[in-house]
Structure formats: structure tokens, C-alpha cells
Amino acid sequence: MNVAIAAIKTEAETGLMEAYSAARHSLPGGRAISAARNEAFDAFALGGLPHRRLEAWKFTDLRRLVKDAKPIAPPPDAAAFEAAARAGQDLGGLGFRRISIVDGAFAPALSDLEGLEAGVTIRPLASALAADESVLSCDIGPVLPANEPTLLLNTAFAADGAVIEVADGVVVERPFHLMFVTTGAAPTAVYTRSLVVLGQGARATLVESHEGPEQSDYQVNAVVKVELGDDARLDHVKVVREGNAALHVATLLADVGARAHFSAFGFLVGGALVRNQLFVRLAGVETVAELSGVSLLAGRQHGDTTLSIDHAAPGSTSRETFKAVVDDAAQAVFQGKIAVRQQAQKTDARMMSRALLLSAEAEVYSKPELEIFADDVQCGHGATTGTLDDQLKFYLMARGIPAKEAEALLIQAFVGEVVETIAHEGLREGLSAVTLAWLGERG
Structure with a gap:
């Protein structure tokens, strides 16, 4: 039956x-x-x-x-x-x-x-x-x-x-x-x-x-x-x-x-x-791709960045750099996959994900992947997750900078490394201002 x-x-x-x-x-x-x-x-x-x-x-x-x-x-x-x-x-x-x-x-x-x-x-x-x-x-x-x-x-x-x-x-x-x-x-x-x-x-x-x-x-x-x-x-x-x-x-x-x-x-x-x-x-052939991003998450936000890049021809180059700042009970997700086809010799691909946790309840999930079918390539990936550097924070506070402002400076530097890659100057400045506003809203 x-x-x-x-x-x-x-x-x-x-x-x-x-x-x-x-x-x-x-x-x-x-x-x-x-x-x-x-x-x-x-x-x-x-x-x-x-x-x-x-x-x-x-x-x-x-x-x-x-x-x-x-x-x-x-x-x-x-x-x-x-x-x-x-x-x-x-x-x-x-x-x-x-x-x-x-x-x-x-x-x-x-x-x-x-x-x-x-x-x-x-x-x-x-x-x-x-x-x-x-x-x-x-x-x-x-x-x-x-x-x-x-x-x-x-x-x-x-x-x-x-x-x-x-x-x-x-x-x-x-x-x-x-x-x-x-x-x-x-x-x-x-x-x-x-x-x-x-x-x-x-x-x-x-x-x-x-x-x-x-x-x-x-x-x-x-x-x-x-x-x-x-x-x-x-x-x-x-x-x-x-x-x-x-x-x-x-x-x-x-x-x-x-x-x-x-x-x-x-x-x-x-x-x-x-x-x-x-x-x-x-x-x-000889194509270049640069993928990057910044996520500023707080409260109970959930931000997921998932990417897949396919090197399908010889001599192509890709760079992927993503950063997340996670506060309160927010969650950040990064999933990245680089695939290199058999014909895509001389590929150069690098991927990095970095996350900064600002609270004990914040969560980060990171899953970088490589799938390589060619034998003459340079490929790599990495992921890091951590908290603010207490020594750097102390260094700033020892010079008269309040704790909250010291944290904001460190976070701004962490984010700014990626924002600075934007070619348009006005857009860089605008997103830097949005970052400062977000930092100003932190409790």
C-alpha cells in the first residue's frame, strides 16, 4: 500500500x-x-x-x-x-x-x-x-x-x-x-x-x-x-x-x-x-573582483552575508574582506565560498572575515570555504572573532579619553579599514558619518 x-x-x-x-x-x-x-x-x-x-x-x-x-x-x-x-x-x-x-x-x-x-x-x-x-x-x-x-x-x-x-x-x-x-x-x-x-x-x-x-x-x-x-x-x-x-x-x-x-x-x-x-x-580571463562589506548590528538584529564566487577562466583575481561589529544580542553570519574550475589556472583568490563582539550575548557564525579543481593557483581564506583590545583601550584612556569614546575610536578604526577601500570620496565620508552615528547610539 x-x-x-x-x-x-x-x-x-x-x-x-x-x-x-x-x-x-x-x-x-x-x-x-x-x-x-x-x-x-x-x-x-x-x-x-x-x-x-x-x-x-x-x-x-x-x-x-x-x-x-x-x-x-x-x-x-x-x-x-x-x-x-x-x-x-x-x-x-x-x-x-x-x-x-x-x-x-x-x-x-x-x-x-x-x-x-x-x-x-x-x-x-x-x-x-x-x-x-x-x-x-x-x-x-x-x-x-x-x-x-x-x-x-x-x-x-x-x-x-x-x-x-x-x-x-x-x-x-x-x-x-x-x-x-x-x-x-x-x-x-x-x-x-x-x-x-x-x-x-x-x-x-x-x-x-x-x-x-x-x-x-x-x-x-x-x-x-x-x-x-x-x-x-x-x-x-x-x-x-x-x-x-x-x-x-x-x-x-x-x-x-x-x-x-x-x-x-x-x-x-x-x-x-x-x-x-x-x-x-x-x-x-584576467578578471578582477573585489567584494567587501561592513555590518553594524545591535539589539536583536540578524545580519547574514552569503557569497559564492566562481573562477571560471584562467588568470582571474578576487579579494573578499568582510567585517562585522556585533553588540547586544545581535547575530552576524558570514558564509563565503570560492570555487576554482579546472580550466581556471593561475587564479589568485583570498577571502577574510573578521568580527568584533561588543557584548557577552552577541553571536557570530563564520563559514569560509574553498573548492579548487585547478592545480596552479594561489588561494586562501581566514576568519577571526574577538573583542576589543583591552590594552589599546587602556592606552587611550590613560591619555584622558573617556571609556566610551575610546571604544568608539577602536571600532571606527576596525570598520574604517574596509570603508576606506570605497573609491568615491563623498561616499566614504558619508558612510563614516553613519558609523559615527551608530556608535553614538550605543548605550
Whole structure:
């Protein structure tokens, strides 16, 4: 006798199924996009929300942590636009080209789309979906796990975002600022997908920021896919300053061509539960990737940085440096994997994770990995976790610096080593100011 075993769905998983059933016919896209959405959601429904039995989600069990599925955010109204216009003040004076996404919808009225350089186009993802373009494709090779749950959800639900395209040889002097703002006190779910394509020899800087209201347990699922042609360069800086009760899950997909240079810096200072996952494929010869980040966590925040970088061609170089400062009962997670394919001889890859614990209740989980199939490589990884150096603190206090200020100076120096790697001077100074503000709020 054969007995069928049905998987038990959580309240959140059931809510997601109901939400997709209600929204699927109103989501933008032609026949091909609709088929891609249905296929993605069917795959998600089979496995459900990620949980600790999945190795990549061992330390961030969404099935346990996500209690319910929020309703999809409605189109922004006048009040939402007014709230979004006040957002991004920290970066507003740096002269970036602002591209606003409000409650998941591209907002031309709040975006700076005039005077684009020749060869640069910026358009809503919704228009590309309506034309049935294959903008929901996320294939970047084996570096991306099959049926990644949160990416499947994004593919199913994403209705808007931005498509930025830079033609061959174009150098964009003014940085793009993709600003994602969630408004309103009522908890909602926001799904966005953005695509950044740089042609051969093109150069640009992309700043990505996320923010929303305090005390609202809204949910964000954001995906940014980057495609770099040969000899191109992109500097990407992401700042997460979500509200203190928000859930933020984001995926960066990067496919990097030959002799290209890709740098990505992540700065996390807000949100109740944040997971930033990066999947990077170095597909061309002599490619350079620099991935780094800083997480400032306090209260009961949970910050997870998970990355996988695939060296798929000879002579590529990668450097990964991530630091976390963890206070109170917060948790920091770092999972990093470097894979070197058999054909990727002469690879040079180094990865380091460092964490600073400021309280006895703070927790850090670190899991660096190397997977090497080539025999002529230089690869290494490391991880450290510790507390403030009492001798250095005493040295500062002995010179008349109060204890709290001495701690702040040591923490600032710990973080500043990574922040200083940001090429844009104004951005460096802005994030240093955010760090000082965070230190000033410590009890």
C-alpha cells in the first residue's frame, strides 16, 4: 500500500501561495514571462521557504523566522511619493543620478532621467516585462544553486525595478543611485528586479540604497543582476538602512567578462533580519573582483552575508574582506565560498572575515570555504572573532579619553579599514558619518 506524504506548509508558505494565485494574472509580462513566473513559483512551492536543513541557510532559517506573508504593496499614492521624496538624505548631496523605486514601482517623477550620456538608457523593468523581454533570466552558471528559494519567489512576484544599459566604451562620470524606498506603516511585501548591463570597455558606479519606516515589519525581496562586458568596470556600493522591524532578503547576480573589474561593497546598519547573498561568476580571463562589506548590528538584529564566487577562466583575481561589529544580542553570519574550475589556472583568490563582539550575548557564525579543481593557483581564506583590545583601550584612556569614546575610536578604526577601500570620496565620508552615528547610539 502506497501512502502519499504531503509536506506541511507553514502559515507564511500558505499565504505566499494564496498571494501568487491572486496576483499572477495582473503581473506584467507576455506568454514567456508568465511561463517563467509559473515555473519559478511551482519550484518554490515544492521546497517552500529555506530552512536550516539547507546548508546555505543553516544559520538563517526563514521557515522558522518568517511568521506570515505580507500583502503585496499597492501602487504608491501621493503620500507615498511625498515620503519617498524625503528619503535618501544622507546621499542626496553627493550629486548622484537618482533612480527611485517606491514601494516596488519605478517612479519617474522622483528620478533624475534628464541629460543622459549618449549610449546610456534607463527604463522601468515593467516596460521590459510587458514587451516579454527575458529580463527575469538569472542563469550565471553553477555558482548559483538550482532552485534558490528566495530568487524563485522574486522571479514569480517581481513586477518592476530598473533596467540600466551602458553601451560599449561609454564612461559614465556621474554615479547611478538606485534608491529603493518602502513607505507606509501597514506591513507589505515588496519584490523588485533590476538589471545593469555594461558593454565592452564601459565604466560606471552604481549606488544602491534601501530604507523604510520604523516599527513596520514589512518584507523586501530585491534582486540586482549585473552583466559586465569585456574590459568593463563597475563599482557597486549597497547601503541597507531598513526600518528596525523589517525583513530584507537581497540577491546580487554578477556575470563578469574578460579583463573586467567588478567591485561590490555592502554596508548594513538597519533591518531586523537581513540577508545579502552574492553570486559572482568570473567568466573571462584576467578578471578582477573585489567584494567587501561592513555590518553594524545591535539589539536583536540578524545580519547574514552569503557569497559564492566562481573562477571560471584562467588568470582571474578576487579579494573578499568582510567585517562585522556585533553588540547586544545581535547575530552576524558570514558564509563565503570560492570555487576554482579546472580550466581556471593561475587564479589568485583570498577571502577574510573578521568580527568584533561588543557584548557577552552577541553571536557570530563564520563559514569560509574553498573548492579548487585547478592545480596552479594561489588561494586562501581566514576568519577571526574577538573583542576589543583591552590594552589599546587602556592606552587611550590613560591619555584622558573617556571609556566610551575610546571604544568608539577602536571600532571606527576596525570598520574604517574596509570603508576606506570605497573609491568615491563623498561616499566614504558619508558612510563614516553613519558609523559615527551608530556608535553614538550605543548605550
